[in-house]
Amino acid sequence: PKPQNPLSMKKSINYKLIKMYSNFFGGGNQGGNDGGYGANGGGGMGGPPAANNIFIRSFKVYSPAFIGKPEVNKGNKIILPSSALAELARLRISYPMTFMVSNPQLAKKSYCGVLEFSAEEGMCHLPVWMMENLFLEEGAEVILRNVTLNKGTFMKIRPHETAFIDLGDPKAILEREMINYACIFKGDTININHQGRDYLIDIMECKPND
Secondary structure (H helix, E strand, O other): OOOOHHHOOOOOEEHHHHHHHHOOEEEOOOOEEEEEEEOOOOOOOOOOOOHHHEEEEEEEOOOHHHHHHHHHHHHOOEEEEEHHHHHHHHHOOOOOEEEEEOOOOOOOOEEEEEEEEEEEEEEEEHHHHHHHHOOOOOOOOEEEOOOEEOOOOEEEEEOOHHHHHHOHHHHHHHHHHHHHOOOOOOOEEEEEEEEOOOEEEEEEEEEEEO
16 A cells, blocks of 8 residues: 555654664674665674575465464464574574575565574575565565674654554554564565554665665
């Protein structure tokens, strides 16, 4: 759905992440430098990965419904197979682990963290909202690559509905729910669940990098 009259929103939707998320926004230690910023602590500034520290693999993607874990839909942390953990350990890629996930058929990409390593071999499980953003169907191919993301200080959002801005304390709600997100980047549309209702929110701007 398209945003509904964002100019009519009653409250500011620019957030200084230094104040809101100083305890958990930051970069990881993985290779790559593809924009966006992390949400798991640290402060990596990006840069090219060492040639022997690149994790890049193809998986068949399925929604969390296939394994009875709807909680995966809350945030952007995915489920990978145990073999992925073994390879990441061999490459000495440390936590927090952050990945670029892409649809190779449409050149669409997003970023994510990892929740656990319990998927069947060759499979991964993404939140439904992320699959929709990437135009992925059940069983489609995705490519995962480890990345380094910069520490964030600011983001500008645009809710799809003014109902989110009209909530009692949207800033506190956003702060609480963002704990479930490993990272965000400009151009993504995230899902915030509050009291059983989903609110789609566009990420319009991130600083220092998009």
